[in-house]
Amino acid sequence: MKRIVYREWKLAPQRYWGLLAILAVVASLGGLAFAYMEHEGHWVTGMTNQIVWGTPHVFAVFLIVAASGALSVASIGGVFGKTLYKPMGRLSGLLAVALLAGGLMVLVLDLGRPERLVVAMTTYNFRSIFAWNIFLYTGFMVIVIAYLWTMAEHKANRYSKPVGFIALGWRLALTTGTGSIFGFLVARQAYDTAVMAPLFIAMSFAYGLAIFMLILLFAFDQDDRPIGEKVLFRLRNLLGTYIIAILLLVLVYFLTKLYGAKHYDLVAFYLLDGGIYTILFWFVWILAGGLFPIGILFHPELGKSRAWIASACGLTVLGGLASMYVIIIGGQAFPMPLFPGKTILESGFYDGVGGALATYAPSLPEIFLGIGGVAVALLITTVGIRVLQFLPESLADRDVDPHAARA
Numbered sequence: 001m002k003r004i005v006y007r008e009w010k011l012a013p014q015r016y017w018g019l020l021a022i023l024a025v026v027a028s029l030g031g032l033a034f035a036y037m038e039h040e041g042h043w044v045t046g047m048t049n050q051i052v053w054g055t056p057h058v059f060a061v062f063l064i065v066a067a068s069g070a071l072s073v074a075s076i077g078g079v080f081g082k083t084l085y086k087p088m089g090r091l092s093g094l095l096a097v098a099l100l101a102g103g104l105m106v107l108v109l110d111l112g113r114p115e116r117l118v119v120a121m122t123t124y125n126f127r128s129i130f131a132w133n134i135f136l137y138t139g140f141m142v143i144v145i146a147y148l149w150t151m152a153e154h155k156a157n158r159y160s161k162p163v164g165f166i167a168l169g170w171r172l173a174l175t176t177g178t179g180s181i182f183g184f185l186v187a188r189q190a191y192d193t194a195v196m197a198p199l200f201i202a203m204s205f206a207y208g209l210a211i212f213m214l215i216l217l218f219a220f221d222q223d224d225r226p227i228g229e230k231v232l233f234r235l236r237n238l239l240g241t242y243i244i245a246i247l248l249l250v251l252v253y254f255l256t257k258l259y260g261a262k263h264y265d266l267v268a269f270y271l272l273d274g275g276i277y278t279i280l281f282w283f284v285w286i287l288a289g290g291l292f293p294i295g296i297l298f299h300p301e302l303g304k305s306r307a308w309i310a311s312a313c314g315l316t317v318l319g320g321l322a323s324m325y326v327i328i329i330g331g332q333a334f335p336m337p338l339f340p341g342k343t344i345l346e347s348g349f350y351d352g353v354g355g356a357l358a359t360y361a362p363s364l365p366e367i368f369l370g371i372g373g374v375a376v377a378l379l380i381t382t383v384g385i386r387v388l389q390f391l392p393e394s395l396a397d398r399d400v401d402p403h404a405a406r407a
Contacts, residue, residue: 052332
């Protein structure tokens with residue numbers, strides 16, 4: 001393998017500043033949405049006493065989960081010694097930090113009282129998974145930045161593999177912790193299962209890699225940098241495998257729920273008569289975000305087209321957002337059975353009211369805040385690859401594949 005040379009992103013100044021302006025405007029809309037909700041109160045959102053985690057949490061959890069998965073390319077190259085992936089390690093680390101920053105921004109600004117985050121950061125209840133996540137998120141940020149330093153600084157290269165091992169373990173713990181937020185909530189039938197942790201790990205791999213591939217394809221195409229067929233197809237096959245893992249774990253989730261008769265109504269809600277949640281589950285998450293990408297990625301002809309591969313990545317991201325919407329909001333919409341099999345009592349919080357589903361419709365401020373977090377992540381990535389050397393000059397097979405070089 002040739003010595004990999006890294007260079008800043010050389011996009012034409014007019015196009016670069018135009019891209020930054022678009023992202024800045026979208027991020028500003030998110031800021032304005034936060035200011036509006038902070039001033040008026042959360043009654044202007046679609047959230048209620050039943051749906052307390054709305055659309056901003058969908059975006060926030062998606063970005064946090066994807067941040068962990070975006071680092072998988074760096075882990076495969078640096079920790080497991082796969083030469084083909086090593087040149088992409090820097091971009092992988094940068095994107096992981098950017099996605100986590102965007103997700104945490106949305107999460108904090110959706111608290112209603114964001115200044116009270118200081119309480120969460122200074123007073124800990126270690127019986128709560130939320131307290132653990134304070135350390136998981138901040139620790140992940142610090143470790144990945146250190147990992148990037150060991151990759152970029154020649155004198156620190158010898159520490160790259162040990163730090164990479166720590167980053168690998170930490171990101172698995174982070175995604176396990178995020179999935180366990182839902183898995184430990186026994187009051188909600190849709191959440192209460194240990195399958196949530198491995199499901200979120202699989203989703204992190206797929207969604208993070210899909211975003212990474214989209215960024216990689218766009219940046220290299222705009223800068224006329226070559227990407228070898230072997231590099232692209234290795235990433236393609238990896239993404240397809242991750243999506244298959246998600247579908248398998250979704251199947252395990254429903255088989256687990258069906259094993260207990262008390263969950264039959266929940267399964268019917270998701271699969272048959274859940275309205276918008278059933279539509280999103282079947283048509284956006286499973287079909288558009290799962291089966292379609294698998295069909296494209298492993299198709300003998302479509303799987304060779306970069307445009308189709310990019311389309312599969314985009315569909316995977318769309319399916320990822322739908323999956324978070326179904327899990328987070330759908331899980332809250334399903335009524336809480338206070339006394340299973342008994343007469344349902346009513347309370348001021350509508351817990352278990354006659355088996356009625358909670359209603360929720362995303363408001364514009366919620367949508368703008370969520371998209372604003374995505375824009376912040378892309379801003380960090382765009383500026384990072386422009387001012388620092390995160391991108392290799394070439395990912396051509398002859399430059400990154402030793403076997404191709406010898407051939």
